Amino acid sequence: MSETMSRPDWLSYSTYKLEKATISTENEVLLWFVFSCASLPPFSHNHSCHNTINAAAPLSSGNITTKMLQEPLEVDPALFDDEDSDDGYCSSLSGYETNTIISTALHEYLLENGRRYHTYYGRDKNMLPTDEIEQDRMNLSHELFLLLLDGNLFLAPIGDAPERILDIGTGTGIWAVEMAEKFPNAEVIGMDLSPTKPEWVPPNCRFDVADAERELMHDDDSFDFVHARNIGQCISDWGHLMSEIYRVTKPGGYFELQEIGGILFSDDETLAPNNPAKIWYENISKALTRIGRPPSMTEENMTFFLASGGFTDITASYTKHPLGPWPKDRTLKLVGSLNLVAGKTGYHAYGMALFTRVLGLTTDEANKICRECALDAHNKNSHIYSLYHIVYGRKPV
Ligand SMILES: C[S@@+](CC[C@H](N)C(=O)[O-])C[C@H]1O[C@@H](n2cnc3c(N)ncnc32)[C@H](O)[C@@H]1O
Secondary structure, X not given: OHHHOOOOHHHHHHHHHHHHOOOOOHHHHHHHHHHHHHOOOOOXXXXXXXXXXXXXXXXXXXXXXXXXXXOOOOOOHHHHOOOOOOOOOOOOHHHOOHHHHHHHHHOOEEEEOOEEEEOOOOOOOOOOOOOHHHHHHHHHHHHHHHHHOOOOOOOOOOOOOOOEEEEEOOOOOHHHHHHHHHOOOOEEEEEEOOOOOOOOOOOOEEEEEOOOOOOOOOOOOOEEEEEEEOOXXXXXXXHHHHHHHHHXXXXXXXXXXXXXXXXXXXXXXXXXXXXXXXXXXXXXXXXHHHXXXXXXXXXXXXXXXXXXXXXXXXXXXXXXXXXXXXXXOHHHHHHHHHHHHHHXXXXXXXXXXXXXXXXXXXXXXXXXXXXXXXXXXXXXOOOEEEEEEEEEEEOOO
């Protein structure tokens, strides 16, 4: 993991141990971080050292172990600066400022093909970069999705007073923030693998860093509305994710999934077999299939995911989602224009890791597919679109 990263060694080390450890509870995660971070400064080690560290026997081998046994560990005096906790404990778990410790280690990134990928939960979990370029693209795409839905953030009939709302794979958090503004009396939680929360957050909105494919860290029946948008390419175990979503949704509450479909259409036969966008989409599907994820999100599989998760009263709809500004319709022309701009970095963002890591293409080959796809959106003779799917369902009372 560490070879390709230009990170301070101590950070790679502490995170490495966490990933290798067998962790069954949140407390164990915290303990591993406390252990790792407490021992950071004195160590000088190289990459080969990493392989000698074993989660089950942390004191038994390698250069690091020797150093640990020789030098007494000093206690950080800052631990006792908290005036409210003179008994050695404070209201947070175990008396440590664990958020600070964890948030340091959560910032684990990989630089590849000119992009920055977040890797704390594993390099290949989210194949999209999370750098500023991608954050800009996500925010631009958000405006585009609002246009497609007539300004609506969602379509499910959740009523005027939802109390708790969860956004899974929240990205920059823009959807969660706007939901918090729309429902000031609701508590809105955005969760994501990556710590990319917005700078300005309304008081009724917060962000968690977690892997939705492991466990949603929330009580049963605790959300009126759960939402996820464009996480399709990241999820391998939809069955597990849906059972978790169902578990945390209140009886009578809703789950809504919005996804760009991975199939291209043209109503005037301008989608040639060698169309560059078609080639890009086909390669994406091929790579996703190879790593066991759905090759594309469709009305059929989205409906199936909700139904097999237990949701009922499922409603599926879609809008056409033009890749360029060719439509006559004013709104769709604007959507196509935004896609033209978003596509300048978006095809690269979605494509590079899948094409190079999964399909084994060279950086040049992968770049060419992404670049030609982005250029095709400028082609006035290419009148192509994909579908934007919105599927929602209700948890029975
Ligand atoms: C294409 S972005 C979409 C972001 C946001 N939903 C939006 O529509 O603007 C996909 C997001 O899902 C997150 N993600 C992927 N897999 C995840 C998982 N297992 N748990 C939590 N978040 C995940 C990624 O980190 C990324 O931010």
